[in-house]
Amino acid sequence: MISFRDWMSERVREYYRSDFRRDFFTAPELDRVFGYSLAYHIGELLKDYEEPYLLELGGGSGALAYDILTYLREREPGLYKRLRYYIYDFSPELVELQRKRLSVFEGKVFWRDRLFHMRGLIFSNEFFDCLPVHVVRGGKELFLESGKEVWRELSNPSIEEFLKRMGYGGLNQVVEVCLDCVDLLKGVAENLKEGYHLVVDYGYTSKDITKFPQGTVVGYRSHRVYNKPSEGMDITAHVNFSLLEEYGKDFGLLSLYIKNLRDFLLSTPLFTEELQRLTLSEAPEDIERLSRLKTLLLSMGETFKVLLQKRL
Numbered sequence: 001m002i003s004f005r006d007w008m009s010e011r012v013r014e015y016y017r018s019d020f021r022r023d024f025f026t027a028p029e030l031d032r033v034f035g036y037s038l039a040y041h042i043g044e045l046l047k048d049y050e051e052p053y054l055l056e057l058g059g060g061s062g063a064l065a066y067d068i069l070t071y072l073r074e075r076e077p078g079l080y081k082r083l084r085y086y087i088y089d090f091s092p093e094l095v096e097l098q099r100k101r102l103s104v105f106e107g108k109v110f111w112r113d114r115l116f117h118m119r120g121l122i123f124s125n126e127f128f129d130c131l132p133v134h135v136v137r138g139g140k141e142l143f144l145e146s147g148k149e150v151w152r153e154l155s156n157p158s159i160e161e162f163l164k165r166m167g168y169g170g171l172n173q174v175v176e177v178c179l180d181c182v183d184l185l186k187g188v189a190e191n192l193k194e195g196y197h198l199v200v201d202y203g204y205t206s207k208d209i210t211k212f213p214q215g216t217v218v219g220y221r222s223h224r225v226y227n228k229p230s231e232g233m234d235i236t237a238h239v240n241f242s243l244l245e246e247y248g249k250d251f252g253l254l255s256l257y258i259k260n261l262r263d264f265l266l267s268t269p270l271f272t273e274e275l276q277r278l279t280l281s282e283a284p285e286d287i288e289r290l291s292r293l294k295t296l297l298l299s300m301g302e303t304f305k306v307l308l309q310k311r312l
Ligand SMILES: C[S@@+](CC[C@H](N)C(=O)[O-])C[C@H]1O[C@@H](n2cnc3c(N)ncnc32)[C@H](O)[C@@H]1O
Pocket: 012, 016, 026, 027, 028, 029, 057, 058, 059, 060, 061, 063, 064, 088, 089, 090, 091, 094, 124, 125, 126, 127, 130, 131
């Protein structure tokens, strides 16, 4: 018998360690304007830092790092010169891919297998959704026994505390409890001596939790979504952004804003200028890019959120 949380943790590790298949695509792989938009905000946040560090959690194929560094090298050469870019990722296979892709930024990019003391920005795109969750319903927790679902006593007293603190105690539905998200957030706060924490991911806040009566855990395989995840799939859960805000306060992380990706992109001059330029262009490549920007704004724009926290 194994808790769903432990099972998910094992599956996610296996998934990113094995012959990593492309069962999903992420925003930076869709279009460079996503990374450039983040880079624009990074430039604004870190312009007064003498030697800022950027730490990306979960670097994937290295696409996001590539776009951010390309933008900063071209548009913010002063900042580019002063900064160091770090990636924290548990997949040796992906780190290898990142090293190859980012070799053009010689001497700028470094890898670490744990968080470390730094000043600057810790950020991630589609990282927190990989962290395993305890699945709870009616005071019981989901376990698996020979592949069958079994509901048992809660495995950890912190789950009960979480439900109380978040006001979820009376909910008559599946609730996912990401204690790993709390631990990670604590690690971010303890290591960030000065600066910001930025999270981009698909997720919800407490006011929307009842929209997911069966929870949000899904598995992806070959671009298809499965409500009952099984081995060999990329298993994820929507991120509870209210958790990140609430527990962030305990650790000295003050939320500056939380908005959906659409509003974040539309508040980025670089994005709106690009959108306007592509709308007026008749070049086939631009027409294709325009449709990708629309995907970012419309489908991803609604489900994805952006949270910015400042270290107090
Ligand atoms: C869905 S990919 C996102 C990649 C990239 N940020 C992007 O936007 O394309 C998740 C990444 O996080 C890494 N990852 C997932 N869980 C992790 C963990 N617990 N510790 C370290 N890295 C993890 C994976 O290896 C992978 O590189």
